[in-house]
């Protein structure tokens with residue numbers, strides 16, 4: 001039996017086309033890339049928010065609904081007795097045709113029924129605080145059609161958390177205004193809020209509703225709103241309860257005629273002294289201006305063309321032509337797109353992340369940078385400063401911050417000892433891409449406290465120092481609350497289910513819990529830091545002022561030496577106390593016992609330390625890396641990728657924390673945590689094992705396993721998900737937590753810099769591919785610091801690694817770095 005298919009890639013249009021609305025899970029897309037964001041599923045479910053999914057939620061969404069994905073922007077079309085939606089839901093009236101095209105920051109959903117086609121294009125125009133919904137209605141019959149069209153959006157009372165819990169207040173606060181075809185949501189505007197939202201349409205309306213109960217009916221569902229079923233709006237006015245916005249429009253279409261209706265869901269902020277135009281009447285000036293920008297088909301089409309142009313430009317910075325569609329479409333389109341989304345959202349808002357749980361993660365956001373920095377470096381620059389501003393003077397940092405306030409999140413606090421290293425990781429990536437050393441001179445505060453500013457370079461230095469100052473008995477880094485693995489909680493010892501594994505530390509001083517993952521991370525970022533200092537010394541020498549971040553040449557060199565020594569010591573400590581014989585240990589626990597050792601019954605081997613210690617090249621010459629990589633293949637690999645640890649924990653270990661709370665094969669307990677697979681892949685490239693790197697890479701590359709997504713993984717086949725259930729799971733292969741995962745940036749970093757081997761460096765583009773022996777030739781076009789490089793890599797004898805010769809514009813260069821220069825350049829690389 002052929003497996004069912006729910007959709008396919010359309011590379012020419014950079015779209016994924018969904019042809020059956022009953023996907024195995026809602027397959028979503030993201031609209032907006034700056035301030036105003038929307039999530040939209042293939043049946044038009046989802047919600048919108050301004051900047052912060054928790055504090056500035058514009059429309060309401062019900063997580064964990066039954067059925068799944070309940071609520072969204074719905075259009076009801078009543079044609080005689082038939083009521084249907086272009087996106088099938090919520091009425092689920094069988095459609096004559098259905099298609100959803102998810103593209104770059106837009107989604108187009110088209111349905112048809114009884115000779116009427118309704119196609120709705122959803123997007124957030126550039127630099128705009130609004131979502132456009134352009135509906136095109138077409139009469140494909142020989143007779144005139146009179147349709148009753150109802151729109152529907154449900155307002156969230158701004159704070160998405162209290163919106164779901166504080167009903168004794170919420171049911172009394174809702175307020176709206178209606179003016180012409182525009183419904184305004186002004187709840188809490190009377191007091192401290194200076195923002196409101198609106199929903200409008202560019203035509204006269206024949207009625208409206210703003211009160212949910214009047215529109216839907218207390219005992220009805222979204223699928224059968226009373227007003228729609230009866231074909232009669234109530235012209236209701238919300239006072240408290242649940243304010244909504246629904247337009248009612250009567251449309252008559254002659255045979256063959258089509259008509260556009262443009263809906264706009266917008267957000268406005270007013271200055272404090274300009275909030276009202278009369279007592280209790282909101283100042284609508286800015287709303288009017290916004291509405292006027294998108295009130296005709298021509299204006300909307302122009303804005304849409306601009307959005308497409310924007311994406312053309314972004315995606316043209318790095319393109320590959322390999323003759324392998326599956327690789328090309330991920331590199332050229334979807335992987336880069338997912339990187340932009342994770343950069344914007346961090347881990348806040350998806351169909352798995354509720355938008356109220358977490359803000360921006362310190363480590364997550366730094367990692368997301370490497371997937372994004374080549375696209376819009378100026379935004380990456382700001383992000384680095386924002387992140388560093390939440391650091392503490394001792395180098396520790398808030399684990400998360402809220403995007404709206406940019407303040408560190410006190411609920412979670414700090415104490416994750418890997419966090420500081422990631423600041424170096426992100427900053428170095430930024431400088432290598434842009435050559436902008438001036439960022440290091442930026443004055444950046446601690447914990448956002450004015451008056452505490454020091455240079456960003458100083459922040460990097462104290463980040464390194466934080467590791468050095470927190471070493472354990474084996475001179476390996478103390479883990480703190482956890483390292484990258486949030487669930488390896490070695491100082492928690494929790495027996496109370498109401499406690500958080502992440503924030504509880506029940507054991508006092510004297511912990512011996514050390515992390516080999518941080519050790520590897522420290523060596524990788526420490527080497528980066530040393531190279532940065534040396535580069536700074538050079539820059540200081542060359543620049544007339546003689547300094548960049550306040551130091552002179554010799555100071556940078558002294559600093560480089562100091563850190564090189566710390567890196568060397570860490571290297572030794574890992575070899576002495578972190579090697580288990582066939583692979584790297586994972587950690588020492590509170591008492592100093594080994595974790596991730598062959599001596600252990602379960603959890604004998606972990607992926608994180610194999611990844612980071614091989615990326616760091618620890619023991620490369622002695623063959624330790626090869627051994628660790630072989631052991632990973634032997635013990636961690638399964639048909640869907642590499643699991644996190646093996647064997648899975650079968651019981652709760654109080655001394656290990658959350659990791660052992662998950663059933664076998666899920667999440668951090670031996671799931672395939674896709675985020676960390678690229679670490680091993682990069683490790684493979686460091687060891688020059690291109691075939692193994694490729695094999696691991698393609699196992700979790702969405703386009704390679706598209707078929708699996710349709711049936712087994714279930715989540716969106718065009719992006720990576722955070723986790724696929726591992727070999728020890730009850731249902732191996734099920735995917736979860738799609739979209740918002742460090743996997744996006746790591747997959748990008750891996751393929752662009754380590755497999756295809758185009759690596760930004762201080763002086764130019766470093767070329768160092770690591771390929772499967774089947775790869776004989778490919779081309780990459782890379783825009784970099786004002787130049788455009790068309791690079792052809794030739795590998796006729798199928799080598800896995802090693803560049804023989806590079807010519808730039810016909811002239812051989814020495815070494816493997818293409819020096820920066822403006823204009824277009826032809827580069828030929830021979831392996």
Ligand code: GLC
Nearest residue numbers: 347361363364484485486487
């Ligand atoms: C989640 C977190 C990330 C963490 C990972 C492993 O993806 O966002 O910070 O490193 O889980 O626990």
Ligand code: GLC
Nearest residue numbers: 358485486487502658667668
């Ligand atoms: C849970 C998840 C982990 C995440 C953490 C913090 O422990 O398993 O992936 O990073 O929560 O939110």
